[in-house]
Amino acid sequence: MLATNQSAQTSSANKRSNPILNFLNSKKVVPYIFVSPFIISFIVLTLYPAIRGIMMSFQSVLPGQVEFIGLANYERVFNPTFYKALMNTSIYVVLTVVILTILPIIFAVILDSKLVKLKTLFRASLFMPTLASTIVAGMIFRLMFGETESGAANQIISLFGLDPVNWRYHAWSGMFLMVLLCVWRWLGVNILYFLAALQNVPNELYEAADIDGATIFQKFRYVTLPFLKPVTIFVVTISIINGFRMFEESFVFWEAGSPNNIGLTVVGYIYQQGIQQNDMGFGAAIGVILMIIIFIISFIQLILTGAFKRGDQ
Amino acid sequence: MNKRGTSNTLKWITNIGMAIVCLIALFPVIMLLISSFRPSTELMRTGISLNFDWSMLNLDNYTYIFTQSAEYWTWYTNSLVISAITVVLSLFFSSMVGYALAVYDFKGKHLFFTFVVFILMVPFEILMLPLFQMMISFQLVNSYLGVIVPMIVAPIAVFFFRQYALGLPVQLMDAARIDGATEYGIFFKIMLPLMAPSLGAMAILQGLGSWNNFLWPLIVLRSNDMFTLPIGLATLLTPYGNNYDVLIAGSVMTIVPIIILFIFFQRYFVAGLTTGGVKG
Numbered sequence: 001m002l003a004t005n006q007s008a009q010t011s012s013a014n015k016r017s018n019p020i021l022n023f024l025n026s027k028k029v030v031p032y033i034f035v036s037p038f039i040i041s042f043i044v045l046t047l048y049p050a051i052r053g054i055m056m057s058f059q060s061v062l063p064g065q066v067e068f069i070g071l072a073n074y075e076r077v078f079n080p081t082f083y084k085a086l087m088n089t090s091i092y093v094v095l096t097v098v099i100l101t102i103l104p105i106i107f108a109v110i111l112d113s114k115l116v117k118l119k120t121l122f123r124a125s126l127f128m129p130t131l132a133s134t135i136v137a138g139m140i141f142r143l144m145f146g147e148t149e150s151g152a153a154n155q156i157i158s159l160f161g162l163d164p165v166n167w168r169y170h171a172w173s174g175m176f177l178m179v180l181l182c183v184w185r186w187l188g189v190n191i192l193y194f195l196a197a198l199q200n201v202p203n204e205l206y207e208a209a210d211i212d213g214a215t216i217f218q219k220f221r222y223v224t225l226p227f228l229k230p231v232t233i234f235v236v237t238i239s240i241i242n243g244f245r246m247f248e249e250s251f252v253f254w255e256a257g258s259p260n261n262i263g264l265t266v267v268g269y270i271y272q273q274g275i276q277q278n279d280m281g282f283g284a285a286i287g288v289i290l291m292i293i294i295f296i297i298s299f300i301q302l303i304l305t306g307a308f309k310r311g312d313q
Numbered sequence: 314m315n316k317r318g319t320s321n322t323l324k325w326i327t328n329i330g331m332a333i334v335c336l337i338a339l340f341p342v343i344m345l346l347i348s349s350f351r352p353s354t355e356l357m358r359t360g361i362s363l364n365f366d367w368s369m370l371n372l373d374n375y376t377y378i379f380t381q382s383a384e385y386w387t388w389y390t391n392s393l394v395i396s397a398i399t400v401v402l403s404l405f406f407s408s409m410v411g412y413a414l415a416v417y418d419f420k421g422k423h424l425f426f427t428f429v430v431f432i433l434m435v436p437f438e439i440l441m442l443p444l445f446q447m448m449i450s451f452q453l454v455n456s457y458l459g460v461i462v463p464m465i466v467a468p469i470a471v472f473f474f475r476q477y478a479l480g481l482p483v484q485l486m487d488a489a490r491i492d493g494a495t496e497y498g499i500f501f502k503i504m505l506p507l508m509a510p511s512l513g514a515m516a517i518l519q520g521l522g523s524w525n526n527f528l529w530p531l532i533v534l535r536s537n538d539m540f541t542l543p544i545g546l547a548t549l550l551t552p553y554g555n556n557y558d559v560l561i562a563g564s565v566m567t568i569v570p571i572i573i574l575f576i577f578f579q580r581y582f583v584a585g586l587t588t589g590g591v592k593g
Contacts, residue, residue, distance in 0.1 A: 027417070030496040034413030035425055037406040041466040046432055049443035056443060107334070115327045125335040128342060131571045133525035135543040136564045139550055140341045143348070143561075146360030152344060155363045184338070245436045248527050252547065267438045267528070274442045275532055287439035298434060 056284035063278075073285035082286065084261045085269040086293075088175070092265070093243030095179045100190050100239050101232060103183070108194035109224065123195070127188035134185065138252025141181050142168070168253055174262040178249040190235055197231040198224070233305045240301070244294055247271065266290050349374055349565045353558035374562035382559050387538050388545035393570065395460050395530075395541060396523040403467045403519050404512055410466065411474025412500060412508070416483055426475070432468040438528065445532050455535040464523065470515050477511035478504070513581035520574050542567050 023029060057074070060067045107126065111119055129137065144152040145167040154164040167173045201224060209219045247267040254263045256276065264272075266286065274283020344361050350370040378385050413419075414426055444463055445454075453459035481504055489499045505512075527543045534540055540548070546567070549560040575582070 025495045025497075027496070028419070031413045031417035031419040031422070034409045034417070034500070038410040038425065038429070038466050038471060041406075042428060042432065045444070045463050045466075046435065046440065049440040049447065050435070052443040052446070053440060056446075061446075107331075110327055110331060113327075115324050116331055117328060122331050122335050125339050129338060131521070131568060131575070132342070133527070133543050133567065135525075135527060135547050135550075136345075136567055137341070139546065139560065139564060140345045140361065142550065143356070143361040144341065144344060146362075148359060150359035150362045150364070152361050152363050184341070187338070241434065241436060245438050247438070251527075252550065255547075255551065270438065270442065271528070271532075275445070280442050280446065283442050287442060291435070291439045294434070294436065 053284045053287055056281050057288045059281045061280040061284075069281070073282050074289075076282060077285050077289060081261060081264070082266075082269060085264045085266050088261075088263070089244060089246065089265045091175060092178060092182075092246060093240055095175070096182050096243050097236055097239045099179070099183050100186055101235055104187060104190035104194050104235070105228065105232075107187075108191050108198055109220065111191065112195060112198045123188075123191070126191055129184050130186065130188050132185070134181070134248040135252050137185055138181055138249060141177060141184075142253060145173075145177060169259050169262075171260070171262040174253070174258060177253055178246070178263065181249050181252075182246070186239075193231050193235055194228060197228050201227045233301075237298070237301060240297060241294060244290065244297075345561070345564060349561045353377075353556075353561070356561060357555060357557045374558040377558045378562045378566065382563075384537065385545065385559050385563050388540050388542045389566075391457075391539060392524060392542040395457055396520055396570075398457070399461050399464045399523040400516055400519045402461070402465045403470055404515055406466050407470035407515070408474045408505065408508060408512065409500070410471045411476075412478045412481075412504060414471070414475045415478030416481060416486065416504075429468050429471050429475075433472065437463075441529060441532060448533055454533055455539050456533075459533040460526075460530050460541070463529065464526075467519060470519060473515060474508065474511055477508060481507055510581045513578040517574055517578045517582050521571060524571060 024033070058068060058070060060069045060072070110116060111122060116122065132140075146152075146154070147164075147166050147168070148154070149158070149164045151164075151167075153167065158164065165173055167177060205223045206219060209223055214222070245267055246265050250258065250263040250265050250268050256272070258264060267290070270283045270286045270290070273279050273286065347365065347370075348356055348361050350372065351365065351374075352369055352371070353374055355366075355369065410429075414422060414429075448454050448459045453462065485503055486499050489503055494502070525543060526541070527547075530541045531544050531547075534544060537545075537548075542563075546560060546563060549556045549563075
C-alpha cells in the first residue's frame with residue numbers, strides 16, 4: 001500500500017512539476033474535493049436552514065419586519081387545531097405502519113412460496129400503483145369515492161346493501177381515504193423489500209425444519225421471521241417518518257381545508273400557517289415541535305429494536 | 314394421493330386469491346384509463362363510475378389536450394426540464410460523494426457519513442419555511458433553480474452510491490495511478506463506468522421522486538406558467554373546475570415518461586430499491 005502510494009506520487013511528480021496541480025491531485029486533498037458538494041449543501045441547505053428555522057420559531061416574521069417574541073409562537077401552537085392535526089397524523093401513522101408491515105410480509109411470503117405461478121406478473125401489478133404520483137392517484141380515488149350514488153365506491157357498497165357515503169365529509173371515511181391511498185401506493189414497494197430479504201433465508205433451514213416436523217406456521221415463526229427482522233425495522237422506520245411527513249394525501253382530497261379539519265396533518269398545518277397565512281415564525285415553531293416528535297420516536301424505536309446493543313448488524 | 318389433492322387445492326386458492334388482490338390493485342388504474350375515454354361532462358357529473366355507456370367512449374379528451382391545452386404542455390415541459398436537470402446534477406454530485414466515502418481513507422470520513430445518515434432522518438418539511446425564506450432573499454422564487462437547488466445532493470443517493478462503491482475493485486486505482494492517471498481521471502474514466510448499474514437505479518428513483526414531487530414546488534412556484542405537472546393538475550381538482558378533460562387525459566399522459574424511464578433502467582430497479590431503500 002505504502003509502496004504503491006509512493007510510486008504513484010513519484011510518477012505524477014515526474015509528469016508534472018506544477019505544485020498546485022500536484023496538491024489538488026494528492027490523495028490527502030482529493031477526497032475532500034469529492035465530498036465538498038455534500039459539505040457545501042449540508043451547510044447551506046440543512047444546517048443553516050435548521051438554525052434559522054429554530055431562530056424563526058422565536059420570531060414574528062412579517063415582510064420587512066422581524067421581531068423577537070420569545071416563546072409566544074410556542075404558546076400559540078398548543079391549540080385545539082394543532083392537537084387535531086397531531087391526532088390525525090398519529091392515527092394515520094399507526095394505521096399505515098401496521099398495514100404496510102403486515103400485508104407486505106404476508107404477500108411476500110406467498111409470492112416467495114412454490115404455491116404461486118406467474119410471480120412476475122403478480123409482483124408487477126402490485127408494484128404498478130407506485131408509479132402514479134400521489135396527485136394522480138388521489139385524483140382517481142377522489143373521483144371513485146365521489147359523493148354521488150354513481151361514484152364507483154358507492155356503487156360497490158350498494159351491492160352489499162349499504163347506503164351511499166359522503167366519503168370526504170366524515171372523519172372516519174376521510175381517514176380511510178388517506179390511509180387507503182397510502183397503502184395502495186406503497187404496498188408493492190414494501191413487498192419488494194420483504195421479497196429481497198426472503199432471498200437471504202437459506203433453504204437448508206427449511207429442510208432442517210421439515211425433518212424436525214415443523215408446521216408451516218412454525219417454519220414462518222422460527223425460520224422466516226428472524227431473517228425478516230432487519231428489513232422490518234427499516235420498513236417501520238421509513239413508514240413512521242413518512243407518516244409524519246404526510247401532506248399530499250390530505251391536500252389532494254381537500255386542498256386548503258377539510259371540513260372540521262378531519263384531514264389536517266401536522267405538515268399541512270405548517271403549510272397553512274407558514275405559507276398560506278404567511279405566519280412563518282408560527283409555522284417554524286410547528287416545524288421544531290414536529291422535529292422533536294420525530295427524534296423522540298426514532299430514539300425510542302432504536303432502543304426497542306436493540307440497535308444500540310452491540311453485535312446487531 | 315390425498316396429500317397431493319389438498320396441496321393442489323391450496324395452490325388454486327392462493328393463485329386465485331393473488332389474482333383477485335392484483336385486480337384490486339390495478340382496478341383504479343384501469344378505471345382511470347377507461348374513464349379518460351369518457352366525455353368529460355359525464356365524468357364531471359358522475360365521477361369515476363361503474364356504469365359506462367360504452368357507445369359514448371371517444372378520444373375527445375386526448376384530442377383536446379393535444380390541440381387546445383397549451384397550458385398543460387407548459388407544465389409538462391417544466392416538469393421535464395426540472396426532473397432532467399435534478400437527476401443529472403444529483404447523480405453527478407451524489408456519486409462523487411458516495412464514491413469518496415467508500416474508496417478513500419481520510420480524516421472526518423466517519424463524521425461525514427454519520428451526517429449523511431442523520432440528514433436522511435430529518436424530514437425536508439421542517440426545513441421548508443427557512444429554505445423558502447432563503448429562496449426569497451436569493452430571488453429564486455418562481456424559478457426552475459429554486460425547485461432544483463435543494464435537491465442537488467440527495468443524501469439517500471449518497472448513501473446508496475457509497476454502499477455500491479464499497480464493492481468496487483480498488484486495485485484498479487493503484488494500477489491506474491502507476492500509469493500516471495489523476496484521481497479525477499480514475500473516477501470519471503474507470504470507476505464511474507463501473508458504477509453504471511447504481512446510476513441506473515438512482516436515475517429511476519430520483520427521476521420518479523422529482524417528477525412526482527409536490528410540496529416544495531408548490532411552495533416555490535407561484536405562477537401558472539411555471540407550475541409542474543402535479544401542481545398544475547392539482548389546480549384543476551377544485552370543486553369549481555370544469556377542466557375534467559385536461560385533468561383525466563393529462564393524468565394518463567403523466568405516466569408516459571415514467572414508463573419510458575422504466576423501460577430504460579428497469580434492470581437496475583429492484584437492486585436499487587433493495588439496497589438503497591427509498592420512498593417518495
